[in-house]
Amino acid sequence: MLFSGRVLAAVILAWSFLKVLFARAFSRKSGLALFHENYDADRLPAVDPDERALMPRFSRCIACGRCDLGEASRIARSNGAYPGLMSVVLASSRSMPDHDAAALALDHVPDEVLAAKERECPTGVPFVELARFVRAKAALSRA
Ligand code: SF4
Numbered sequence: 721m722l723f724s725g726r727v728l729a730a731v732i733l734a735w736s737f738l739k740v741l742f743a744r745a746f747s748r749k750s751g752l753a754l755f756h757e758n759y760d761a762d763r764l765p766a767v768d769p770d771e772r773a774l775m776p777r778f779s780r781c782i783a784c785g786r787c788d789l790g791e792a793s794r795i796a797r798s799n800g801a802y803p804g805l806m807s808v809v810l811a812s813s814r815s816m817p818d819h820d821a822a823a824l825a826l827d828h829v830p831d832e833v834l835a836a837k838e839r840e841c842p843t844g845v846p847f848v849e850l851a852r853f854v855r856a857k858a859a860l861s862r863a
Pocket of ligand 1: 784787809844845
């Protein structure tokens, strides 16, 4: 055998590193353009710095169920599209490819209700901003 295990691993690693450097130096696309090329087909839109700053607040939910109080009639009228606000916060809004479903669900909750529930949420999940984010990303994914 030409190389021992460790030497072979080092050679492969060095070769891969050189290939990455070469590709970066001579690739036409980089940054956001490359991101779109890699992730648009997976329905993963890019986020801007303001959205990125908001995201930790979207994931504050402790599953207390308080935001589902009073939602029974909206859930029933939605014919399965709206499973309750807690489910939207904990499930469909957490994954961008599922934002179509989250946007459909949130269409059953008026913004003034979302704003009122923000004041009741013990961890301050910003429902109105979350709905805006989900709708914007769902629209981008569809486009
Ligand atoms: S009220 Fe807030 S913490 Fe409680 S389930 Fe709803 S989003 Fe989560």
